[in-house]
Amino acid sequence: MIEFSGVHYAYPGGEPLLKGISLRIADGEHVGLVGSNGSGKSTLAKLTNGLLLPTQGKVFVDGLDTASAHDLAAIRQRVGMVFQNPDNQIVGSIVEDDVAFGPENLGLETAEIQRRVEWALSHTGLRGLERRSPMALSGGQKQRLAVAGVLAMQPSHIVLDEATAMLDPDGRRELLEVARDLRRVHGIAVLQITHLLEELLAADRVVALDRGQVVFDGPRGQFFDDPKLLDRLGLEPPVLMTLYAELKRYGLVGRLETPTLEALVSAVTAGAGLAGEGA
């Protein structure tokens, strides 16, 4: 679990940026973090694993205080982080060395390192590319490589800070699938930062930041049901959610847990007696 308790943060010489953030990310939970540009999302991300320390308040990871230098290595092993720019996260000259870098620094045995590298590459769809230069990978593959490097550390949490921002639609979709599986298959808690709300369909919960404070913290469905909040945050509702709201308004679909396109189409076609027809 990651816990923020009354966290304030200001960069040296800067204005207060985060003002009294209290927040918990439970084990295995998938939380989306949104907010306008400059609202402090990346700063919050860096506070989760001690890259930054609160100017006031505390951050704990599985009970370990990020301000305790003694616990920092254990905290960094537990909270993996993937940033926006794939090129800034490459450390090895071939794919398998890149993934092995973290486990090697943990001082693990060669066989265990090898096992983790294979495991991490297979769960990110990168098997077969072991001997490739990371520089020769696509943007999406590079980001999955960054996730593999984090996975090889066997973290309990992963923070994705706009990790899809520089990817094309295919790369984005593949990374989101990997992100969804982190929780579903591996039980890893995910903190997913994005300004694209359609990327939050795998999140259980949404946290919204505005002017340094948490202005919403609740179930994803409730967040999308509040157009005024989205407006205030300067965020566009996903097209799919707008469609869902309209179909609901006309009584064409009922309440859906996860309004995917497939679910909407099947609800509408079933209602119109078209099930099984067409595409």
Ligand SMILES: Nc1ncnc2c1ncn2[C@@H]1O[C@H](COP(=O)(O)OP(=O)(O)OP(=O)(O)O)[C@@H](O)[C@H]1O
């Ligand atoms: N290293 C730094 N030193 C001083 N100020 C900084 C530093 N990093 C960020 N800031 C400032 O802190 C504020 C919040 O930045 P942060 O990157 O946390 O926001 P964000 O919500 O991630 O924004 P974006 O949506 O653009 O990624 C911004 O005004 C930014 O200029």
Ligand SMILES: [Mg+2]
């Ligand atoms: Mg940011």
